[in-house]
Amino acid sequence: MGLDFSVIPKYLDIVLLGALWTIAITLGAAIVSFFGGILLAVIALYAHPVVRWPFRAFSFLFLGTPLLLQLFLIYFGLVQIGIDVPAFVAGVIGLGLHFAVYNSELFQTSILAVDKGQIEAARTLGLSRMQALRKVVVPQAVRDVIPPIGNNMIALLKDSALVSVIGVSELTLSAQRAIGSTYRPFEFYVLVAAIYYIINLGMEAVLRRVERRIQASK
Amino acid sequence: MDYALMQRVFPFFLEAAWITIVLSVLTAILGLTCAMLGTAARLSRFRMLRFIGATYVSVFRGTPALIQLFILYFGGPQIGIQLDAFEAGVIGLGVNVGAYMTETMRGAIISVDKGQGEAARTLGMSKWQAMRNVILPQAMRLMIRPLGVNLNTLIKSTALVAAISVVELTYTAQRYIGSTYKPFEMFLIAGLLYMIIIYVVGLAVTWADRKARLN
Numbered sequence: 001m002g003l004d005f006s007v008i009p010k011y012l013d014i015v016l017l018g019a020l021w022t023i024a025i026t027l028g029a030a031i032v033s034f035f036g037g038i039l040l041a042v043i044a045l046y047a048h049p050v051v052r053w054p055f056r057a058f059s060f061l062f063l064g065t066p067l068l069l070q071l072f073l074i075y076f077g078l079v080q081i082g083i084d085v086p087a088f089v090a091g092v093i094g095l096g097l098h099f100a101v102y103n104s105e106l107f108q109t110s111i112l113a114v115d116k117g118q119i120e121a122a123r124t125l126g127l128s129r130m131q132a133l134r135k136v137v138v139p140q141a142v143r144d145v146i147p148p149i150g151n152n153m154i155a156l157l158k159d160s161a162l163v164s165v166i167g168v169s170e171l172t173l174s175a176q177r178a179i180g181s182t183y184r185p186f187e188f189y190v191l192v193a194a195i196y197y198i199i200n201l202g203m204e205a206v207l208r209r210v211e212r213r214i215q216a217s218k
Numbered sequence: 219m220d221y222a223l224m225q226r227v228f229p230f231f232l233e234a235a236w237i238t239i240v241l242s243v244l245t246a247i248l249g250l251t252c253a254m255l256g257t258a259a260r261l262s263r264f265r266m267l268r269f270i271g272a273t274y275v276s277v278f279r280g281t282p283a284l285i286q287l288f289i290l291y292f293g294g295p296q297i298g299i300q301l302d303a304f305e306a307g308v309i310g311l312g313v314n315v316g317a318y319m320t321e322t323m324r325g326a327i328i329s330v331d332k333g334q335g336e337a338a339r340t341l342g343m344s345k346w347q348a349m350r351n352v353i354l355p356q357a358m359r360l361m362i363r364p365l366g367v368n369l370n371t372l373i374k375s376t377a378l379v380a381a382i383s384v385v386e387l388t389y390t391a392q393r394y395i396g397s398t399y400k401p402f403e404m405f406l407i408a409g410l411l412y413m414i415i416i417y418v419v420g421l422a423v424t425w426a427d428r429k430a431r432l433n
Contacts, residue, residue: 003296064413066377069388069405076401161282165381172285179292186293193281193289200280 005187011178015188018174019195025091025170026157026199032096033156034149037103038138044108046133062101068162070098075166091163091170099156106148110141146214150207157200171195224403227394234390235411241304241376241386242415245311246369252316257323271320278317284378286310291382307379315372322368326361327353359430366423373416387411 008015043055062070074094078085085093114137122132164172175192179185259271278286290299291306301309330353338348380389391408395401 061409061413064374064416065405065409066374066388066412068377068380069391069408069412072388072392072395073401073405076395076399077405080399080401158280158282161284162378162381164284172282172288184296186289186296189285189289189293193285196282196285197277197280 003186004184007182007184008187008191011182011188014174014178015171015191015195018169018171019199021088021169021174022157022160022171022196023199025088025095025160025163025168026153028092029095029099029156029160030153032092033099033103033152036096036100037107037149038142040100040104041107041111042133042138044104045111046129059101059104062098063105067094067098067159068165070094071162071166087163087167090166091160091168094166095156095160095163098159099152102152103149106145106152107141110144111137113144114140143214147207147211150203150210154200154203154207157203158196161196220400220403223398223400224407227398227404228407230394231387231390231407231411234385234387234408235415237384237386238373238376238412239415241307241311241379241384242369242373244308245315245372245376248308248312249315249319249368249372252313253319253323256316256320257327260320260324261327275317275320278314279321283311283314283375284381286314287378287382303379303382303384306382307376307384311372311375311378315368315375318371319365319368322364323357323361326357326364329360330356362423362427362430366420366427369419369423370416373419374412 040055040059043051044059047055071091071094074097075087075090078090118136118140119132122136123129127135160170161172164170164176167173169177171192175188179188182188256271256274259267260275262268262271287306287310290310291301291303294301294306334352334356335348338352339345343351376386377388379386380392383389387408391404394404398404
């Protein structure tokens with residue numbers, strides 16, 4: 001069985017629709033992972049030990065295990081405790097949490113790197129501890145880690161292919177559907193790889209622009 | 219928590235963990251080999267080789283590892299490559315991780331002070347001698363830690379071969395979740411086994427790093 005790329009146009013709309021879903025999942029999970037990462041970082045650094053330790057244990061477990069395994073846990077775990085969410089939501093939560101833990105590690109380092117005098121000054125001006133964190137420390141910490149966070153988001157795009165395994169109809173799964181009726185895995189997977197590659201290049205270009213702006217604003 | 223069930227299925231997870239270890243070791247060997255070739259190509263004085271090296275890194279880092287596996291395993295037969303799932307897993311993941319390791323190695327080599335190479339050349343060494351005797355020994359020290367990070371990622375990404383039904387840890391967990399409806403218990407067993415593997419590898423990397431720094 002040779003190669004025959006002429007089967008692609010007929011299924012192109014399905015595949016491109018899948019690509020839109022991939023972008024939607026990546027965006028959704030990126031937002032969850034960004035704010036979740038900040039939240040986890042603040043909890044890991046400042047919360048009461050009773051809260052802090054369970055969260056640390058959770059982070060430890062999520063850092064040390066594969067994403068695919070975590071997706072299975074979240075998808076089937078939610079069903080088991082009686083929450084029946086659509087696969088898309090389970091995928092966004094799973095991907096988002098996984099990368100929130102990675103982002104949290106970055107945020108923790110950068111929060112600790114913000115000059116202590118900043119907090120003291122904010123406190124002196126009458127801000128509460130929470131306000132000082134939210135309005136003074138976190139904004140500075142976030143700016144410093146945008147480049148590595150951006151890299152995590154590019155990694156997130158590629159890992160979003162995994163949610164096809166729990167039945168989210170994104171790019172990878174839509175290719176599998178097309179393959180199901182054409183028996184042309186090579187052609188469609190290469191097409192899908194090309195689409196991921198293009199989205200990836202786009203994200204890299206955006207990230208480089210943002211990096212330059214941050215550099216300029218310093 | 220169903221401890222009795224966990225105890226009953228544990229031996230099967232242990233067997234699967236062994237497959238994950240074998241898979242990781244083979245993938246790491248192939249990955250390091252690809253990375254050496256990739257680094258040599260990227261630092262070569264021939265433009266063609268540099269281009270090939272850069273394309274390798276860009277394409278394999280720019281597309282999902284899962285899709286690369288699928289192209290190899292499901293698409294391979296169409297272009298005359300017949301591999302069983304385990305072989306496809308090792309080759310697919312190895313070539314993929316090799317692209318990441320290429321960047322690590324290249325980064326370490328170019329971060330060795332330029333003056334070192336120039337000094338060696340001034341002393342009459344050829345370019346290759348300077349690389350082998352002066353730059354590489356220093357670069358080796360710099361690359362152990364970041365390569366350890368690559369290894370850590372590699373061990374976790376071996377889970378992907380579950381999608382082409384290699385019976386390793388994640389596949390086993392998935393199968394038992396399906397048959398017992400105890401996702402949390404199964405996640406815990408598989409997760410702990412992964413973390414033990416990663417911890418031991420981490421210890422080895424720290425040891426190698428300290429040893430390299432003492433010399």
